[in-house]
Amino acid sequence: MRPELVIFDMDGLMFDTERVYYEAWEQAAKFYGYEFNWDIYIQLVARNSRTIGMILRKIYGEDFPYEEASQKKRELADQILEKQGITKKAGLMELLDFLEAEGISKAVATSSTREKALAYLSLGGVKERFDHIVCGSDVVESKPNPEIFQVAAQALQKIPEKCMVLEDSKMGIKAAKAAGMYGVLIPDLVKADDEMREDASFILSSLHEVIDLIKSEKQVVK
Template identity: 35%
Template structure:
């Protein structure tokens, strides 16, 4: 396995790629729905992974009806999520080793995420890696969100690197579509959802974890 070219910068998704948050979000969402007297299954939650809140909100209204307290569901899920991550927020395998390699190679990096800037900072600070990313593009930084390319294009602009020379790392279908639309080389590291044939076609590679990404970059730099 190898990339079409060696990247000049790397753009990371956050949830499900840097941190094992998607499974925690799923648990929180299902518990919140139950607390409000509704059922939500894993299949529905996983179909929203990588989507912005406005898009997910519309899906929830379609599911539960226009009178359902969607914003209360979000608040309850947020409370439960925060309680869960306070107890344990696992970093995904290979994150620290990949960051070490990027430091050694002198490759700049950014995060492009649908989460808020405050959430990004809280998660990065929890693992002492807030200073290991040069830029963050969070939810409020773009009017259009994944699967639109805007977050990745903004990240490339902040890094000062052409999108075609950026490597995007994503775990979700929405994120892969966004990165591909931005013209970036894209590697998918599946988390909750495996790659479909369509998504595989948008990726340079699909790999098991960030250790595999590190090995690709290490080999390509030699």
């Protein structure tokens, strides 16, 4: 298919940051006396801050100091990224170059706060490459609700049928489907399960393959 707008998730899709967040959450939870594991982390991926707080308090109890732990997690993640730098996913720059050459609009739709999103996009050297940026703090509902993708499309005056969403998570790809957009799943930390395969329009292994997909003008047949 040839979209008029390609909407990018950020963490795990453009940047290899999910592993950093897991390490930071694990250390932050331990600092406050709580055990944190992979099964808990997967529930937090692609969720906004308000929803993450609700999930963690449901797991740990209402006494869990979410605001303090979340701040600690941000500080730890920033320290790791400041030391290691932010790693761009293979094919990102080539895809951005291709979309610009083709005159296809580009937006970011991330569950991260605006402060963090702008900082990381700047650190990765791609903030100015996008026509619009929508963050978790800009919307009421969290993925899998489609609101964040709808806001991005409306801002650039594109109809859902002409939008392609690039996502790495189950919640993100469900949101793309709910928005009536083409959802392209590029798995990061979690392999695609049956539910993700059902929700995705296409499943690719890297951002490089998105260029070939657009060139091929394939249509979804389900």
